[in-house]
Amino acid sequence: MDLHELYDDAACARVVAEPPKRVDAPVRTPFERDRARVVHAASARRLAAKTQVVDPQSDDFVRNRLTHSLEVAQVARDLSRALGSQPDIAETAALAHDLGHPPFGHNGERALAELSDACGGFEGNAQTLRLLTRLEAKTFDADGRSVGLNLTRATLDACTKYPWQRDAAQVPAGVHADGAPRRLSKFGVYDDDLPVFTWMREPAPPGTRQCLEAQVMDLADDVAYSVHDVEDGVVAGRVDLTRLDPAAVWQTVRDWYLPDAADDVLDEVLAELRAQGSWPTAPYDGSRRSQAALKNLTSDLIGRFCGAAQTATFAASGGPFVRHRADLVVPERTRLEIAVLKGIAAHYVMRTEDRVQLMVRQRDLILELVSVLAHRGPDALQRSFADDWRAAADDAARLRVVIDQVASLTDASAVAWHERLRTAP
Known part of the structure; x- marks a missing residue:
């Protein structure tokens, strides 16, 4: 099938219709244009200075949100191509999936969620949709409202990891690194962004099922997260x-990911991972041979996880593997293997005492920054957010503007803003 047979006019539609490009411009598909818009977005550049797991300024090697997103994009593109779906859609979704994350990674997300209950909460994936459809301005509608990057329906849908509102989210389980109960619900749209979300989901079947390309992005994120966080922990x-x-x-696996996982099952899973030919038999020593061995392990693990999903998906359906016409199938054993790797990184990197103490200071900084900005209002905000503040109808809408502003900051700029505003008269 050609592109249009797999992705119809509805999939290629944009909120604001766009005229054809100049006849002398390079010919690109709608989804190639989407990818370019995300690559050139300011919010994508800011990911280079946002925490993935470890402060990006602490070490030249560790991954930041941008390098993580690039790695997720590569995994998603390869898996999408193997399945026969449009790789530009899955790649763009992967490049965009962390755009909404605030300073200090999931720790900053937790702080903003605790501060924003009055305006509908905070969630990094819901913030991504808000960025793509409102805050990252490129196109305006007939009423003069920003529609963000004006991406196609299929790409926006692929970027939506949690296609439901906050009141439909599952009750979170487990604990944070500091032992506090998890209260951060996973959802993909704020109430005031519901119109564009509804437009985006119009062709989808009822319910909260992800489109196939979002499922590919979701798995690619899990694979990259699990493998590369362990790699960073080894090198550190x-x-x-x-x-x-x-x-x-x-x-830690039970506290963070799989509350019902039994020791004997996890023992078996670890034994299977250790049987992987490239699993190390000697400690990492920083030599080039050791570097190469570690890189071969990460490559083998990514291939192992994606290969298992591809095989299971082909076995379950004849396709085509696009949009809402099929599902990605991830074997339960693969999910357990990924969870084991995540647990290793969580236990040895994220639960250490020095990191827990740093996280407390980061959350205090976010709390103080939101408080000061909410008090000082538009004079302390960047121009675009100051305009939003003045147009806001009530206190809840003004709080959302402050949350949008703080979420847009990098780790370093959040620290700088806090210092400047804290000492300003």
């Missing part, structure tokens, strides 16, 4: 894959 000297403490790691 925090993780030694030859000397793990399974009992401690399994408790």
Whole structure:
């Protein structure tokens, strides 16, 4: 099938119809244009200075949100191509999936969620939709309102990891790194962004099912997150894959990811991962041979997880593997293997005492910054957010503007803004 047979006019539609490009311009598909818009977005550039797991200014090697997104995009593109769907859609969704994350990674997300209950909460994926359809201005509608990057319906749908509102979200389980109960619900749209969300989901079947391309992005994110966080931990000297403490790691796996996972099952999964030919047999020492061995392990693990999903998906359906016509199938064993790797990184990197203390300071900084901006109003906001403040109808809408402003900051700029505003008269 050609592109138009797989992705019809509805999939290619934009909120604001756009005229054809100049006849002398390069010929691109609608989805190639979407990808270019995300690549050139200011919010994409800011990801380079936002925390993935470790402060991006602390080490030249560690991943930041941008490098993580590039790696997710590569995994998503390859898996999408293998399935026969449009790889530009899955790649763009992967490039965009973390745009809404605030300073200090999930720790900053937790702080903003706790501060924003009066205006509908905060969630990084809902903030991504808000950026793509409102805050990252490129196109305006007939009434003069920003429609963001004006991406196609299919691409926006693929960017929506959690296609439901906050009141439909599952009750969170488990604990944070500091032992506090999780209260951050996963959802993909704020109430005041519901019109564009409804437009985006019009061709979808009822319910909260992700489109196929969003499922590919979601798996690619999990794969990259699990494998590369372990790699970063090994290079930083925090993780030694030859000397793990399974009992401690399994408790973290249960606290963070799989509350019902049994020790014997997780033991079996770890044994299968260790049987991978490239699993290290000696501690990492920083030599080029050790670097190459670690890189081969990450490559093998990514291939293992994506290959298992591809095989299971082909076995379950004849396709085509596009939009809402099929689902990505991830074997349960693969999900367990990914969770084990996540648990290793969480236990040895994210639960360390120095990191927990840093997270407390970061949350205090976010709380103080939101408080000061809410008090000082438009004079302390960037021009675009000051305009939003003045147009806001009530206190809840003004709080949302402050949350939008703080979420847009990088780790370093959040610190700088806090210092400047805290000492200003």
